[in-house]
Amino acid sequence: AQPGAVAPVKAPMRNLTWGQLNFIHTTDTHGWLGGHFQEIARPQYSGDWGDFISFSHHMSAKADEKGADLLFVDTGDRIEGNGLYDASSPKGLYQYDIYAEHDVDIMTTGNHELYQVYSADLEHNTTTRNYPNNYIASNLDYIDLNTGDQTPMAPRYRKFTTKNQKIEVLAMGFIFDFTGNNKNTAVQPVRQTIKEEWFQKAIRERPDIFVITGHVGLRMEEFGIIFTELRKADWDTPVVFFGGHAHVRDARKYDSLSIGMASGRYMETIGWMSVDGLNKKNKDEVSTQKSVSFHRKYIDNNLYGMYHHTGLNESTFPTAHGQNVSSMIDSARQALKLDHKYGCAPKNYWMSRAKHGSEDNLYTFIENEVFPGVVVNEERKDKPRLTIMNTGGIRFDIFKGPFTRDTTYIVSPFVSGFRYVPDVPYKVASNVIKLLNSGGRILDMVPENRFMAIPEQMFLSPLVSFTEDVQDVNLELRGEQKSLNRLDDEKPLIGGLTTSDDIGDDGDDTIHEKLPFHPQPNAFQAKIAFPPDNKDPETVDLVFIDFVQPWIIPALKLSGGDYDDKDVEIYMEGTFTSKLSQWISDNWKGEC
Numbered sequence: 081a082q083p084g085a086v087a088p089v090k091a092p093m094r095n096l097t098w099g100q101l102n103f104i105h106t107t108d109t110h111g112w113l114g115g116h117f118q119e120i121a122r123p124q125y126s127g128d129w130g131d132f133i134s135f136s137h138h139m140s141a142k143a144d145e146k147g148a149d150l151l152f153v154d155t156g157d158r159i160e161g162n163g164l165y166d167a168s169s170p171k172g173l174y175q176y177d178i179y180a181e182h183d184v185d186i187m188t189t190g191n192h193e194l195y196q197v198y199s200a201d202l203e204h205n206t207t208t209r210n211y212p213n214n215y216i217a218s219n220l221d222y223i224d225l226n227t228g229d230q231t232p233m234a235p236r237y238r239k240f241t242t243k244n245q246k247i248e249v250l251a252m253g254f255i256f257d258f259t260g261n262n263k264n265t266a267v268q269p270v271r272q273t274i275k276e277e278w279f280q281k282a283i284r285e286r287p288d289i290f291v292i293t294g295h296v297g298l299r300m301e302e303f304g305i306i307f308t309e310l311r312k313a314d315w316d317t318p319v320v321f322f323g324g325h326a327h328v329r330d331a332r333k334y335d336s337l338s339i340g341m342a343s344g345r346y347m348e349t350i351g352w353m354s355v356d357g358l359n360k361k362n363k364d365e366v367s368t369q370k371s372v373s374f375h376r377k378y379i380d381n382n383l384y385g386m387y388h389h390t391g392l393n394e395s396t397f398p399t400a401h402g403q404n405v406s407s408m409i410d411s412a413r414q415a416l417k418l419d420h421k422y423g424c425a426p427k428n429y430w431m432s433r434a435k436h437g438s439e440d441n442l443y444t445f446i447e448n449e450v451f452p453g454v455v456v457n458e459e460r461k462d463k464p465r466l467t468i469m470n471t472g473g474i475r476f477d478i479f480k481g482p483f484t485r486d487t488t489y490i491v492s493p494f495v496s497g498f499r500y501v502p503d504v505p506y507k508v509a510s511n512v513i514k515l516l517n518s519g520g521r522i523l524d525m526v527p528e529n530r531f532m533a534i535p536e537q538m539f540l541s542p543l544v545s546f547t548e549d550v551q552d553v554n555l556e557l558r559g560e561q562k563s564l565n566r567l568d569d570e571k572p573l574i575g576g577l578t579t580s581d582d583i584g585d586d587g588d589d590t591i592h593e594k595l596p597f598h599p600q601p602n603a604f605q606a607k608i609a610f611p612p613d614n615k616d617p618e619t620v621d622l623v624f625i626d627f628v629q630p631w632i633i634p635a636l637k638l639s640g641g642d643y644d645d646k647d648v649e650i651y652m653e654g655t656f657t658s659k660l661s662q663w664i665s666d667n668w669k670g671e672c
């Protein structure tokens with residue numbers, strides 16, 4: 081763990097089940113290779129990439145001892161979301177080398193690798209080269225902007241035989257039907273990919289197991305489309321899907337021989353999947369087992385759990401390699417001055433643990449405090465303005481205490497700036513936020529409204545429930561209090577991730593107290609420089625974060641405003657990220 085990391089708390093644990101073929105899955109790590117080592121309220125996610133490397137080493141040795149196999153899978157979004165990636169110039173200066181210390185057997189791309197030309201180039205020049213036999217790009221091409229050449233980012237699929245059990249694996253790696261990628265990549269919609277000759281050939285290869293990985297939420301349609309097509313060609317080969325993107329722990333049953341799992345976000349979760357009863361086809365050592373069983377677990381990323389699952393302890397667990405990687409992270413953090421303090425947060429501000437509109441809600445805080453302080457164009461400062469941002473642009477809670485350079489990128493990693501449409505009739509402008517927050521989509525050619533929201537809410541499992549509308553007093557104490565359904569002499573549970581998936585409620589390796597989860601709107605809005613008499617202004621400047629422009633123009637049109645992209649101008653220089661750290665420096669000057 082990183083120096084000064086919060087110690088994980090002893091907690092009731094569930095054990096892992098091993099099978100012939102086992103997997104460790106990471107996804108949506110978003111640069112959190114240092115782990116959540118400063119998060120006092122949730123100490124159960126404080127392991128770092130070095131601990132994970134030690135853990136991986138011991139689990140591989142265990143697999144060898146058992147004569148079983150263990151494969152490592154990563155399903156993308158390795159970048160954007162933490163100072164370790166975002167604070168360097170250029171971005172990712174330290175990230176790629178630290179990440180590459182881990183051996184991955186099957187790797188795919190996420191949407192975050194593709195938003196910028198620069199990061200897609202790095203994926204092509206660096207990550208695919210770090211993992212030449214493991215990176216798979218079933219529906220993604222790279223475009224060389226100098227020559228115009230379009231080639232697969234990596235092989236479309238990969239077939240290999242495992243070390244111990246000699247199981248033949250056919251692996252693919254997808255990204256969801258993403259349209260926000262930059263000009264140096266091309267994403268092929270999954271419905272087209274399944275018609276490709278290579279795909280039709282691959283699904284007829286009769287391996288012992290298909291491993292379909294992808295930066296795809298399990299409740300999105302892409303895996304379902306792939307599965308249906310695969311089953312048309314092969315009705316009985318087991319299939320395991322590994323997904324991501326939605327930032328949740330989840331598992332889905334496709335049929336009795338198939339399962340999918342997703343393993344959360346931000347290095348909070350290490351996914352575990354074991355498969356047993358595999359029938360090795362056309363080989364001498366034919367297994368006679370007839371039914372396949374799957375076991376999934378969501379491992380909290382901390383040393384207490386890693387010791388538990390490996391049977392090791394503080395002195396026997398760390399490997400020299402793991403310790404070296406922890407030092408690489410520490411050195412990078414020092415070089416990037418990630419602990420540099422901009423100010424002291426006077427209290428906690430929550431994305432989903434508090435209702436929108438309440439004083440503990442982070443979006444409400446930005447609306448009421450930050451936007452009025454930073455959204456100013458000197459030449460138009462007296463003009464009333466509405467300022468709109470999408471909730472998905474804010475990535476993490478703010479905790480009471482130091483607000484550092486790292487916190488800035490953790491809360492707001494993106495390089496989005498402010499644009500505006502000047503002098504919009506108030507009647508038209510004030511309708512926009514209502515349309516952005518309505519269900520469905522504004523227009524057919526515009527992405528669905530929910531793509532503005534936080535990933536955790538974009539494709540909800542029917543099993544997820546929101547917190548009932550009760551008074552949220554002492555939110556920060558929740559999880560430190562005793563759960564009502566536990567016996568009096570038992571220790572209180574610590575607050576953390578609790579999962580209900582298609583398999584049941586026993587997926588989390590650590591038993592936690594459930595934390596509140598309130599639905600948030602797709603976008604939020606601040607009214608700035610409005611007339612003091614509460615009268616509606618005639619016209620306003622409609623200011624918005626550039627990410628939401630594809631929704632703003634159609635919403636204006638639908639509200640009766642005849643605007644198009646040519647009417648949009650830069651409102652002011654600077655990104656929301658830079659404005660946020662400036663506001664914190666100016667306003668949170670206390671000691672902590």
Ligand SMILES: Nc1ccn([C@@H]2O[C@H](COP(=O)(O)O)[C@@H](O)[C@H]2O)c(=O)n1
Nearest residue numbers: 191325472473494531532533534535627
């Ligand atoms: N420049 C950006 C990029 C993304 N977002 C938000 O993030 C969502 C995607 O998050 P994942 O980590 O699941 O890929 C996206 O839908 C937006 O809400 C953003 O605001 N600005």
